[in-house]
Amino acid sequence: MKHLFIKILSAAVILIGNQLQAQTFNNLFRTRDRQENREGMDLEKFSYGFYLAGNNFDYKMVLNPAYGMDGNKNLVESKSTYSFGAGLIGKMRLNYYLDLRIEPGLHFVQRDLTFNTFDKVNAAFPGGFILPDGSVTPNIDPPTDVDQKRMIKSTYVDVPILLEVHGDRWYNSRPYAAVGVNYLMNLQSNETSEGDNSVNTFRTTTHNFGWSAEIGIQFYFSRFKLTPAIRGTFFTNNELVQDKATTPPYWTPAISTMQTRAFMFVLKFE
Structure with missing residues (x-):
């Protein structure tokens, strides 16, 4: 009787195990019978949302050998810092595989030079810097x-147009x-400022x-x-305004030349 009970129990365990295995396989790998969320969302012609971004902005610089380099040593250093941004999302569906997006946003950035x-x-001008008027x-x-x-x-007011x-x-x-x-507008560029580095004002271009x-x-x-994404943004113009x-x-x-390069971790909500 004992052996018969063990056989029945073993058969039951095997049967339940097979059922659980089949159900797990169904849940993980057979998508045909599973319910899909937001099924009609991808068929909408227009949709919208917003995003939050964690940013790392830095400068890519080409230095002038006359003043900015000592042999192979760079005399100007750029230190990036982490910052944040946020923006809106507008999407237009082109076809099943392509979307056109516009994602205007605002990014608050700090960099140290x-x-x-x-x-x-000082070694090049041991007697002081001679001004155009001779002083x-x-x-x-x-x-x-x-x-x-x-x-x-x-x-930066950032207006990217993306093909997805x-x-x-x-x-x-x-x-x-x-x-x-x-297109990126720098609201703190100081481009039109009358002051320059002689009064501790560093100037960059407004329109980029x-x-x-x-x-x-x-x-x-x-x-x-919800869309987690990684984005890289690279400026194509020289942002430096000379003293x-x-x-x-x-x-x-x-x-x-001095050009911004940025890497962002973006969370989008649509």
């Missing part, structure tokens, strides 16, 4: 932190990639252009779509 150019410039500006020696460091704060291509939807997720162009590339995965929930001719070449003459 350090100029270690003073020794080289002489004494060298800054030794420089202070106020002279060497510039904290550059920027507020996505794969087939697998249950409640769908991968995609996007590429596009950007760039391009972006992005990859991510769209997750569909019952009430909304006045009467300002010693400690600062902007050490830089030939």
Whole structure:
């Protein structure tokens, strides 16, 4: 009797195990019978949403060998900081695989520049910097932190237009990639300021252009779509506004070109 009971119990365990295994396989790999969230969302001609972004902005610089380099050593250093941004999403469906997106946003950015150019410039002009009118500006020696460091704060109004291509939807997720162009207005550029680095004002361009590339995965929930994505944005124009001719070449003459590059982790809600 005992052996018969063990056999019946073993058969029951095997049967239940097989049933559980089949059900698990169904839930994980057979999408045909599973309910899909927001099924009609991808068929809408227009849709909208918003996004939040964690940013890392930095400068890509080409230095002037005359003032910005000492052999192979760079005398101007850029330090990026982490910041945040937010914006809106507007989407137009082109076909099953393509969407056109416009995602205007606002990014609050800070970057730190350090100029270690003073020794080289002072050596090039040992008697002081000669101004166009023939007068002489004494060298800054030794420089202070106020002279060497510039904290550059920027507020970018970013208007990217992106072409998105996505794969087939697998249950409640769908991968995609996007590429596009950007117009970016820097509200804190100081471009029109009368002051320059002689009075601790670093100037950059107000109107900028760039391009972006992005990859991510769209997750569909019952009430909304969540998209975590990684985006890179790269400026194509030189953002540097040179100092006045009467300002010693400690600062902007050490830089030939300066362009923003940014990497963002984006969370989109639609």
